[in-house]
Amino acid sequence: MKTLSLFSILIFAALVARTHAATAEELVSSAIKTNPEIRVYEAEIAAARAGKITAGQIANPEFSSELAGKTAKSPSTGARESGMVYRAEISQTFDFPGRIALRKAIAERDIALAELGLLQFKSLLGNEVRTRAGDYSLLQRKVEATREVRQRLEELIEVLVQRDTGSVSAKLERRILEATLLTSDRALTDASKAAIEARVTLNLLCGAPADRELKLDSAAPVFPATPELAALKAQAAKNNFQLQQQRLQLARQGLKIDLTKSERWGNISFGPYFAGEKLTDEIEKEGGIVFSIPLPLWNKNKGNIAAEEARQMQAEAMIAATLRDLERDLTIERSKYAAELEALSHWRPETEKEFQQAAAEADHHYRLGAVPATTYVEMQRGYLDALDTLIETRRQAWSHRMQIERLTGAAMEGAR
Numbered sequence: 001m002k003t004l005s006l007f008s009i010l011i012f013a014a015l016v017a018r019t020h021a022a023t024a025e026e027l028v029s030s031a032i033k034t035n036p037e038i039r040v041y042e043a044e045i046a047a048a049r050a051g052k053i054t055a056g057q058i059a060n061p062e063f064s065s066e067l068a069g070k071t072a073k074s075p076s077t078g079a080r081e082s083g084m085v086y087r088a089e090i091s092q093t094f095d096f097p098g099r100i101a102l103r104k105a106i107a108e109r110d111i112a113l114a115e116l117g118l119l120q121f122k123s124l125l126g127n128e129v130r131t132r133a134g135d136y137s138l139l140q141r142k143v144e145a146t147r148e149v150r151q152r153l154e155e156l157i158e159v160l161v162q163r164d165t166g167s168v169s170a171k172l173e174r175r176i177l178e179a180t181l182l183t184s185d186r187a188l189t190d191a192s193k194a195a196i197e198a199r200v201t202l203n204l205l206c207g208a209p210a211d212r213e214l215k216l217d218s219a220a221p222v223f224p225a226t227p228e229l230a231a232l233k234a235q236a237a238k239n240n241f242q243l244q245q246q247r248l249q250l251a252r253q254g255l256k257i258d259l260t261k262s263e264r265w266g267n268i269s270f271g272p273y274f275a276g277e278k279l280t281d282e283i284e285k286e287g288g289i290v291f292s293i294p295l296p297l298w299n300k301n302k303g304n305i306a307a308e309e310a311r312q313m314q315a316e317a318m319i320a321a322t323l324r325d326l327e328r329d330l331t332i333e334r335s336k337y338a339a340e341l342e343a344l345s346h347w348r349p350e351t352e353k354e355f356q357q358a359a360a361e362a363d364h365h366y367r368l369g370a371v372p373a374t375t376y377v378e379m380q381r382g383y384l385d386a387l388d389t390l391i392e393t394r395r396q397a398w399s400h401r402m403q404i405e406r407l408t409g410a411a412m413e414g415a416r
Contacts, residue, residue, distance in 0.1 A: 021215045021216060021217045022214070022215065022216060022217065023216075023217045023219070024129065024130050024133040024134065024216075024217070027129050027133055027202065027205075027206050028125075028126040028129045028130065030206045030207065030208075031125055031126070031129045031205050031206045031207065032122055032125060032126065033207070034206065034207025035125060035205075035207060037121065038118070038121065038122070041114065041117050041118035041121055042118065044114045044117065044118075045111065045114040045115055045118060047114075048107065048110040048111040048113070048114040049111055051107045051110055051111075052104060052107035052108060052110075052111060054107075055100070055103035055104050055106070055107040056100055056103070056104050056107075058092075058094065058095075058100075059092075059093045059094075059267075061090055061091065061092045061093075061271065062090070062091050062092075062093070063088075063089070063090050064088075064089050064091075065086070065087065065088045065089070066085075066086065066087040066088075067084065067085075067086050068084070068085045068086075069082065069083070069084060069085070070082065070083050070084065070085045070277055070279065072279060081279045081282075082279070083277060083278045083279035083282075084277065084278050085275075085276075085277040086275065086276060086277070087273065087274070087275040087276075088273065088274050088275070089271065089272070089273035089274075089290060090271045090272055090273075091269045091270065091271035091290060092269065092270065092271050093267050093268070093269045094267065094268045094269070095267055095268075096262050096263075096265045096266070096267065096268065098262060099259065099262050099263070102255055102258055102259040102262065103259065105255050106252055106255045106256060106259065109248055109249075109251060109252035109255065110252070112248055113245060113248050113249065113252075116241065116244055116245055116248065117245070119241070120241035120242075120245070123241065123409065124241075124406065125205070127402055127405060127406045128205060129202065129205050129206065130402060131398070131399065131402040132198055132201055132202040132205065133202060133216060134221040134395075134398045134402070135198050135395055135398065135399070136195060136198040136199055136202055136214070136216060137216050137217075137220075137221065138221070138391050138394050138395050138398070139191060139194050139195040139198055139391075139395075140195055140216070141387075141391060142191045142195075142387065142388065142391045143188065143191045143192055143195050145356070145383070145384065145387050146184060146187050146188040146191050146384060147188055149184055149359065149380050149383065149384055150181065150184040150185065150188055152359075152360075152363050152380070153177055153180055153181045153184060153380065154181060156177060156363065156366070156367070157174060157177050157178060157181060159367070172373075173373040176373050176374070176377055177373065177376075177377065180377050180380065180381070183381075184380075184384070187384060187388075199214050202214060220394075221394060221397075221398050223341060223344065223394075223397050223398075223401065224401075224412045224413060225341075226334060226337060226338040226341055227334070227404075227412060227413060229330065229331060229334055232330050232334060232404065232407075232408055233326070233327060233330060235408040235409070235410055236326050236330060236407055236408045236409065237323065237326075238409075239408055239409030239410050240322075240326060240407065240408065240409045241409055242322055243319065243322055243323070243326070246315065246318055246319045246322060247319065249315055250312065250315040250316060250319065253308065253311055253312045253315050254312060256308050256311075257305065257308045257309055257312060260301060260304050260305050260308045261301070261305055263301050263304070264296045264299075264300050264301045265293065265294065265296060266293065266294035266296075267293075267294075268291075268292070268293050269290070269291070269292045269293075270289060270290060270291040270292070271289070271290055272287065272288070272289055272290075273287065273288060273289070273290050274286075274287045275287070326407060329403075329407055330404065330407055330408070333400050333403045333404050333407065334404065336396070336400045337397060337400035337401055337404060340393055340394075340396050340397035340400060341397060343393050344390075344393055344394065344397060347390060351386075351390075352386075352387065352390060355382070355383045355386050355387065356383065356387075358379060358383065359379055359380055359382075359383040362375065362376050362379035362380065363376065363380075
């Protein structure tokens with residue numbers, strides 16, 4: 001009994017999971033968990049952290065030794081004496097003061113850039129998933145409405161075939177409906193193809209099989225009021241990922257200039273040494289400390305300093321260019337979004353339902369003989385055309401909203 005109960009629970013859970021309608025945020029979470037490219041950014045962060053460890057390491061000490069023979073002639077006796085000469089030295093190389101701190105600071109900027117790259121990828125992935133989810137939801141509504149009209153036409157034609165009286169008017173009415181049916185077939189095919197493309201792309205983004213059936217929450221996309229351009233520019237200047245990266249690169253470049261300037265003096269080496277020589281009747285020993293530092297007399301690293309300063313100027317110019325492009329893109333996308341909202345404002349919330357009811361009512365009265373075929377056909381076409389216009393307007397508005405969020409790096413106020 002326990003085994004049977006457990007089996008029943010598993011079957012029920014599987015059925016619930018299959019019929020569960022996913023929300024856009026659930027799809028975003030799934031995409032972030034399963035996307036393989038995230039591991040690339042995580043590996044980049046790990047490499048940057050390893051670079052910080054390397055930047056703070058001190059060079060290993062060096063040991064050197066010399067051993068040679070020596071022959072000397074005594075000034076008093078003229079006799080030749082032979083012996084050995086030896087020297088041993090241990091030296092430690094240190095960076096010029098402050099250089100390690102600069103390298104660590106540069107490595108910290110590298111870590112921040114890698115972490116920012118991961119955040120940017122997750123944000124863009126989430127934005128893409130929300131864009132596709134909203135588009136797929138709207139396209140599904142279009143498919144359902146087109147299929148509804150097509151099914152209504154097909155059933156009506158079957159009825160007319162059964163009622164065929166052989167009259168010319170009945171024959172012409174049937175041909176009108178058959179032509180309308182063929183037109184609706186084309187509309188249904190186009191809508192289905194667009195919905196399938198959106199579904200496949202969405203499945204792959206979420207790490208699911210491309211052919212998986214996808215059921216989305218029926219909640220309609222939300223369209224907040226058009227924000228002020230000044231507010232969008234301020235938000236983008238603060239949160240836009242490309243700008244954040246360029247600012248970090250500019251700060252890193254300033255540190256590289258300081259590091260390049262400090263490299264004019266090279267490294268400092270010092271350590272103890274021990275030397276001596278041993279002849280036949282004489283032994284000499286000595287010990288001391290060796291100290292060395294390059295003197296910047298001819299090579300003052302001017303070329304490298306100038307190159308790094310030029311790169312800093314280039315980074316500053318890139319920030320200015322990005323701000324200009326951001327302002328242009330935000331202005332365009334905001335204007336497009338406002339235009340689509342203006343078009344949507346002409347639609348009352350109940351308009352879509354009213355058109356749907358009118359199409360069904362036309363079908364009912366045509367079957368009763370109260371309306372002619374032309375009125376029936378025009379009503380069905382009008383319903384589909386109006387719905388197509390409404391859905392395309394919503395799709396465009398949704399696309400522009402998502403683009404604004406991509407540029408500003410944050411959700412629009414009042415959304416989600």
